[in-house]
Amino acid sequence: MPKSWKEALTTYSYPVDMKCYEKAREFPGFFCTVIKGDRNSTMAFEDHYQKLAPTEIAAFFEVVFWKLYSQRNRCQKGTTRIVDFVQETVITPERLWEAVQLFVRTQTRENLKRIRGALGIRTDVLAVPLTLPALASLETIPMIDNQVARWVTHNYIDHNTNRVATLAPFEMNYTSLRDNDFSSYLRWVHWCREVAQVLTNLTAQRWRARDIEMAVFTAQRNGMALNVLP
Secondary structure, eight states: OTHHHHHHHHTOOOOEEGGGOTTGGGSTTSSOOEEOOSHHHHHHHHHHHHHHTTTOHHHHHHHHHHHHTTOTTTHHHHHHHHHHHHHHTTOOHHHHHHHHHHHHHOOOHHHHHHHHHHHTOOSOBOHHHHHHHHHHOTTTOOOOOHHHHHHHHHHHHHHTTTOSSOOOOOOOOSSSOBGGGHHHHHHHHHHHHHHHHHHHHHSSSOOOHHHHHHHHHHHHHHTOOOOOOO
């Protein structure tokens, strides 16, 4: 039964050329890799962020660019807008990492606002600010984006079967996920944690909440069906 999930995770692909960021040269030691985009190379990027973010502000900039990379019409300007704000207001990596860790400990709108404030994000978007705690706590917090939200909205009834933590559809009233979808996001977080434990028990590998999201992202983008789990 977990075969479809393992296939989706194995075929995950999100390649990113970090070197093409327009301000890459301003950050020696950063923005200097091409991420192949499979699970292993992506995990290496996740490790890189966790190791360096507490003391290096550029590690956060890399994550923002990585997250926005698939949106070619806004990845450069969107990243630079955040970079410029953080540098001009002298936001330290320690302050930003503390805001991220606060959300890791307690997932509330107020803690999300702290991350947005440190990044200079003025709208109530979810995806970019929530990527920072997701990559900081891979075992417990999955990422969220439109691909995942569409999958949840189309499949939540079937995949709530056998679950204690249940999914709820996303409103998706805007081109990007907003605060009105935060309650659905929280249910997604708890569902991923439960499903990660189920798959860990069913397979010979350790599944993280992030792995569940990677499998769902791949399934939605590639038109793959994921089996309902026991």
